[in-house]
Amino acid sequence: MAKRSPKRPAGMPTREQVLEFIQTSDTPAGKREIAKAFGLKGQEKIALKRLLKDMAEEGLIDGKKTAYHRMGGVPKVTVLRVIEIEDGEPIAIPDNWSPDSPEKPPRLTLKEQKGRGGKRAPALKRGDRVLARTEERESSWVAHPMKKLPARTEGLMGVVEIDGSGQAWLAPVDKRVRNSAKIVDIGEANAGELVIAERVGRSEWSGVKVIEVVGDPIAPKSFSLIAIAKHGIPHVFPDAVHEEARRAANLKLSESKREDLRDFPIVAIDPADARDHDDAIWAEPDGKGGFNALVAIADVSFYVRPGSALDKEARKRGNSVYFPDRVVPMLPEILSADVCSLRENEDRAAMACHFHIDAEGKVDDFRFSRAIVRIHHNIPYEDAQAAIDGGSPPQYLEHLWAAWRALEAARHKRDPLELELPERRVVLNDEGQIAEIAIRERLDAHRVVEDFMISANVAAAKALEARNSPVVYRVHEPPSREKLIALRDYLQTMNRKLALGQVITPSLFNRMLKDVSDESEKAQVMEAVLRTQTQAYYGPANAGHFGLALGSYAHFTSPIRRYADLLVHRALVDAYNLEQPRPPGSLPDTTGLSDKDRKSLQEISDAISQTERRAMEAERDTIDRYVAAWLSGRVGETFETRITGVQGFGFFATIVGLGGDGLVPISTLGGEYFRHDEAAQSLIGEKSGTTYSPGDRLELKLAEANPLTGALKFVLPDQDAQAIDSRGGRPPAKRRGQGGPRKGKYTTGKRGRPGNIRHQGRKRK
Numbered sequence: 001m002a003k004r005s006p007k008r009p010a011g012m013p014t015r016e017q018v019l020e021f022i023q024t025s026d027t028p029a030g031k032r033e034i035a036k037a038f039g040l041k042g043q044e045k046i047a048l049k050r051l052l053k054d055m056a057e058e059g060l061i062d063g064k065k066t067a068y069h070r071m072g073g074v075p076k077v078t079v080l081r082v083i084e085i086e087d088g089e090p091i092a093i094p095d096n097w098s099p100d101s102p103e104k105p106p107r108l109t110l111k112e113q114k115g116r117g118g119k120r121a122p123a124l125k126r127g128d129r130v131l132a133r134t135e136e137r138e139s140s141w142v143a144h145p146m147k148k149l150p151a152r153t154e155g156l157m158g159v160v161e162i163d164g165s166g167q168a169w170l171a172p173v174d175k176r177v178r179n180s181a182k183i184v185d186i187g188e189a190n191a192g193e194l195v196i197a198e199r200v201g202r203s204e205w206s207g208v209k210v211i212e213v214v215g216d217p218i219a220p221k222s223f224s225l226i227a228i229a230k231h232g233i234p235h236v237f238p239d240a241v242h243e244e245a246r247r248a249a250n251l252k253l254s255e256s257k258r259e260d261l262r263d264f265p266i267v268a269i270d271p272a273d274a275r276d277h278d279d280a281i282w283a284e285p286d287g288k289g290g291f292n293a294l295v296a297i298a299d300v301s302f303y304v305r306p307g308s309a310l311d312k313e314a315r316k317r318g319n320s321v322y323f324p325d326r327v328v329p330m331l332p333e334i335l336s337a338d339v340c341s342l343r344e345n346e347d348r349a350a351m352a353c354h355f356h357i358d359a360e361g362k363v364d365d366f367r368f369s370r371a372i373v374r375i376h377h378n379i380p381y382e383d384a385q386a387a388i389d390g391g392s393p394p395q396y397l398e399h400l401w402a403a404w405r406a407l408e409a410a411r412h413k414r415d416p417l418e419l420e421l422p423e424r425r426v427v428l429n430d431e432g433q434i435a436e437i438a439i440r441e442r443l444d445a446h447r448v449v450e451d452f453m454i455s456a457n458v459a460a461a462k463a464l465e466a467r468n469s470p471v472v473y474r475v476h477e478p479p480s481r482e483k484l485i486a487l488r489d490y491l492q493t494m495n496r497k498l499a500l501g502q503v504i505t506p507s508l509f510n511r512m513l514k515d516v517s518d519e520s521e522k523a524q525v526m527e528a529v530l531r532t533q534t535q536a537y538y539g540p541a542n543a544g545h546f547g548l549a550l551g552s553y554a555h556f557t558s559p560i561r562r563y564a565d566l567l568v569h570r571a572l573v574d575a576y577n578l579e580q581p582r583p584p585g586s587l588p589d590t591t592g593l594s595d596k597d598r599k600s601l602q603e604i605s606d607a608i609s610q611t612e613r614r615a616m617e618a619e620r621d622t623i624d625r626y627v628a629a630w631l632s633g634r635v636g637e638t639f640e641t642r643i644t645g646v647q648g649f650g651f652f653a654t655i656v657g658l659g660g661d662g663l664v665p666i667s668t669l670g671g672e673y674f675r676h677d678e679a680a681q682s683l684i685g686e687k688s689g690t691t692y693s694p695g696d697r698l699e700l701k702l703a704e705a706n707p708l709t710g711a712l713k714f715v716l717p718d719q720d721a722q723a724i725d726s727r728g729g730r731p732p733a734k735r736r737g738q739g740g741p742r743k744g745k746y747t748t749g750k751r752g753r754p755g756n757i758r759h760q761g762r763k764r765k
Contacts, residue, residue, distance in 0.1 A: 012047055013038050015055055056480065074106055074134045080143055082110065082128045090124040092132075092143060108134060108141040124148070156181075156198060156208060157229045159217045159708060162191045170197055170208055173217070173226050173708045185209030194222050194708075196229060218632075218707045220432050223625040224323035226708075227618040234317050235328045240309045245332040248303040248310065249339045253349050253372060254581050261352060262374040265396040266296055268342050269449050272380035275327045276320075277342040278560040280350075280375050281452045282396070283403035289359035291403040295456035296373045298340040299349035300559035301569040302580060304331065306594035315604065318611025320561035323622050324426035329561070336560050344378045351569055351578075353456040353556070357403055361410030366459040370578050385445040404448040411451060416549040417506035418513070419530055424659040426626045437630050439657055453557045454548065460556035460568055461542075467575035470593065470601055472538050472567045474555045476545045478504055479532040487532050493680035494521065506549050523642060524695025528681070535613075538564045538605040563608050567593070567601075624710030627660035631705040631712065638717050643696045646683055648676040651692050653700055653714055662712025664692075664700065668719055 013021070013034070021037055022029045031052060035045050080092035086109075093105040110124060110132065124130065124145070132143040158170040160183065168183035173194070181197070184207035189195045194217035197208040214225055228235050237245075268280040278300075283293040304310045314330050321328040329336040342348050350373045355366035376396065387393040388401055427436040457474070464471045479487075481500070488498040502508070509529050516522040533547065538555075545553040556572075559565040573579055574592035597604065641653040641662075650665040666674055666683065672690075674683045682693040692698075704713035 011038065012040070012044055012051075015051070018051070018055065074108065074136075074141060077131065077133055077146070079149065080108060080110070080130055080132050080134075082124050082126050082130070083107075084126060090128075092130070095129055106141050108132075108143040110143050110145055157194070157196050157214075157226060160186065160189050160191050160193050160195055160210070170195070171708075174230055182207040183210065187211070187213070189213050193217065194226070218629060220428065220434060220626065220629065221325055223622050223629070223707070224326055226625065227323070227622045228321075228328065230621070231614050231618045233321055233328055233614065233618060234313075237313060237332050238309070241313045242332055242334075244309045245334050248305075249334050251303060253302075253347070255372060257370070257580055258349070259352065259369040259371040261294070261296065261350070261371045262347065264294065264373070265376040266294065266373055267377045267379055267384075267396060267400075268344075268375050269379050269381060269384050269445060272382065275322075276329075276336050276340075276560050277375075277378060278340070279449070279453060279557050280342050280373065281400060281449065283357075283399045285399065285402070286356065291357040291399070291406060293355050293357055293403055293452065293455070295353045295355075295452055295557065296342065296350040296371065297353070297456070297557055297565075297569075298342055298560050299351045299370060299569070300331070300335070300340050300566055301351070301573060301591045302349050302370075303335055303340060304566060306570065306590060306592075306597060310335075314563055314566065315607070318563050318608040319615050321615040321618055323619065324428055324626060325432060330563065331560060340560050342373065342375050342378075344375050347372055347374055351556075351559075351572065353459050355455060355459055357406050357455075359406070361406035361408070361413075363455050363459065366463065368460070368463060368572050368576055368578070370573075370580065381443055381445040381449075384448075385443045388444070400448060400452075401444075404444075404451055407451040407455060408447070414549045415505075415507040415510055417533075417547040418510050419526060421530075422659070424623050424627070426623060434626060434630050437627060437658060439659070454550075454553075457554055457556050458550060458552060460572065461552040461554035464554070464568070464571050464575055465542075465552060469571050469575040470540060470598055471542070471552075471554055471571065472540060472564050472601060472605055473542050474536060474545060474553050474564070475539050475541075475543045476536040476547045476553075477534045477543050478546045479534060483532040487528055489679045490528050490681055491525070493677075493682075494524070496525075506547060520695060520697055522695075523697070524693055527644060527694040537609040538612075539609075540601040540605060563611075564605075567597070567604070570597075621710055624660055625707055627658065628705045628710050628712060629707035631655075631660070631702060632707055635702050635705055638699050638701050641698060641700045641714065643692055643694050643698070645694060646676070646681050646692060651683060653698070656697070660710075660712055662700075662702070662714045664714045664716075668715045670716070670719075 017038075018034060021034060025033065025037075031045075031049060034040075034052075035048055038048075040048055074094060079095040081095040082090045082092045084091050090110040092108050092110055110130070129149040130143075130145045131147045131149060132145045134141060134143045156170075157174075158172045158180070161169045161171050161180070163169060168186045168191075169180040170183050171180050182205075183197070184200055187210040189210045194214040195210045196212040196214065197210050200206050200209050214222055216222060227233070264282050266280045266282040268277045270277055278298040280296045281294065282296075283291045286292050304314060310331070317328075317330045320330045320336070331340070340348075342350070350371045352369050352371040352373070353366060354369070355363050358364050384397060387397055393401070423440040425436075425438055425440040426434065427438075429435040461471055461473065484498070484500055484504060488500060491498050496512075498512075513522060513525060513529070516525050536545075536547075542552060544551050554568050555562055555565045556568045557565065559569055570591065570593045578591075580591055639658075640656045642656055643651050643653050644661055645652040648666070650663050650667075650669075652661045652663055654661050669683070669685075669692075672685045672687045674685055674690075674692075676682075677684055680693065682691050684691050699717050700714035701717050701719065702712065703715045704711070706712075
């Protein structure tokens with residue numbers, strides 16, 4: 001805990017004093033630490049909260065309420081990655097820095113690390129990751145390592161390639177890893193096979209040895225394995241967890257302690273290929289113009305007890321990860337796909353949210369119970385929609401749709417953010433080969449389930465607030481002032497205005513999009529609005545959900561696949577006395593929150609927010625690889641694309657109706673010089689005025705599709721597909737001390753960036 005300086009004056013600090021404290025504090029400085037340092041109490045703490053919010057909107061500070069840092073700076077405690085050794089000292093950058101960010105990452109010098117007993121810790125090498133405490137000095141950053149983190153496997157998974165001299169090389173499958181590694185022990189691997197390797201020495205120049213042969217690198221089943229290995233996703237359950245899951249699956253339900261809902265025609269509407277079913281819904285008219293409704297959720301908290309081996313493994317995973325060919329579940333299959341899954345005509349333990357929808361579509365009453373349910377039907381979305389569209393649906397579906405129309409009317413009044421975010425869908429045949437890749441169709445059936453789930457999530461948050469119980473909120477904060485200023489400046493280039501003095505709401509963005517009639521311009525504005533949005537996260541402090549236009553929101557409806565929902569269920573157990581009788585055996589007694597978890601909800605929330613991001617990146621990477629594999633036989637063809645982003649080194653475009661971002665290097669745009677206009681987010685030809693901006697649609701030729709990395713490359717239709725290699729794009733890499741260049745089918749080379757692209761004899765600034 002940071003201590004108050006004896007020279008620091010008491011009372012409300014100025015902005016400068018807050019910044020000084022944040023930058024000089026030896027520990028993470030949150031609102032509580034700042035208030036204590038300046039001796040603030042009562043109303044002064046409220047004033048401090050407003051001051052910190054203003055400073056964040058003004059772009060002075062960044063971070064969360066528990067740990068602020070100067071905008072453009074680095075958090076006090078963060079994960080760093082060593083990028084080079086300079087004069088014997090490791091130089092690192094923040095590990096989560098985006099490789100495509102136009103801003104250069106801050107460089108931090110890592111000071112000597114002490115091991116146990118004061119002994120000098122092993123020297124850090126390039127590629128190492130450390131948890132470190134950071135410190136900003138007058139003109140530089142330094143970091144003090146706290147803990148060396150396990151090495152990721154990214155860069156150590158790749159394809160075996162043999163050069164002309166017979167030397168084996170490991171060609172990486174990660175777009176961010178630019179060079180091959182020398183293989184000193186090939187084991188049983190053959191050229192062209194996908195393998196996992198490990199370093200043989202402390203230096204990255206020592207080479208690698210193959211420890212596992214995965215197989216055919218372009219077999220679709222390999223794509224998810226690459227993502228699992230690259231992102232370090234736990235995918236093998238320990239024996240102790242399997243054993244505990246088997247014991248938990250045999251727990252008997254106490255019918256006397258559960259509400260019996262087995263006679264209700266509750267239905268679970270899910271994707272046709274759903275691996276688990278954790279939610280089901282029911283509704284009927286109340287005879288007064290409104291509806292009585294029910295959302296039944298798998299009662300995972302009954303089976304997964306706090307502090308158990310199951311619980312610890314679930315928390316480590318944070319969530320399930322879904323790939324086209326497999327799922328890496330948060331819970332063992334005996335629970336996730338069987339005992340906890342709400343399957344048709346089988347008795348299941350459920351946590352039930354009962355709520356009433358009035359004639360205006362407002363949820364005006366709710367309660368929670370533990371129940372036994374027997375699902376009436378498991379119905380795919382398409383079948384439910386077909387039944388409704390056919391004109392003679394079963395009564396239970398008719399009632400659900402009628403209740404949803406009331407909820408939909410209330411949703412329109414609330415006016416949440418409406419952005420078109422298409423979801424790519426990969427369909428595999430029985431042999432695991434790609435049968436189809438398309439944009440998933442958005443049906444009313446999806447909206448029905450979504451609005452019922454939102455209603456239950458809001459009810460869960462409000463129910464816990466009513467009992468002053470801990471809540472793990474799903475938080476989506478409004479756009480920062482910095483991003484809004486960037487949006488305003490961008491809109492000005494299109495002769496459109498955004499007044500920053502007004503209250504920024506989702507409705508404002510929705511009206512902005514509705515006012516644009518030209519589809520191309522609308523796509524540009526939508527891309528710009530999307531870039532202003534913050535990333536949602538979990539946390540015990542409520543900051544509302546901007547995108548949904550809701551003041552209180554928690555995740556309650558998917559405890560099979562999200563640990564956050566399990567925590568919300570446990571909190572409801574405590575708040576509403578829903579504990580079950582003690583089960584026989586050695587499982588922990590309680591199904592509510594443990595005292596330890598109550599005290600560490602912030603840390604748990606931060607951890608599961610990170611695992612969620614990890615899952616999203618892994619799923620996106622895998623889809624990109626499937627798309628690249630699907631397109632690998634169509635190199636040279638021309639596609640209709642839409643520009644999704646512009647940088648100084650080129651622009652990114654995605655194929656309309658398919659997805660998959662690909663780069664168009666600036667060096668392939670023809671003979672003239674293109675200027676990067678950051679405010680307009682455009683590349684502009686200095687002579688012709690030709691402009692490339694986000695949202696623009698244009699025909700592009702596919703020049704490269706690499707299934708291993710998921711990378712696509714495009715050129716203009718009148719350019720040769722070889723232009724990328726012949727005009728300054730990505731030549732084969734050559735590594736110091738490793739002989740010759742890497743050669744082979746899967747070369748990726750070095751990515752062009754501002755500052756290293758030469759075009760028309762001039763260096764890009």
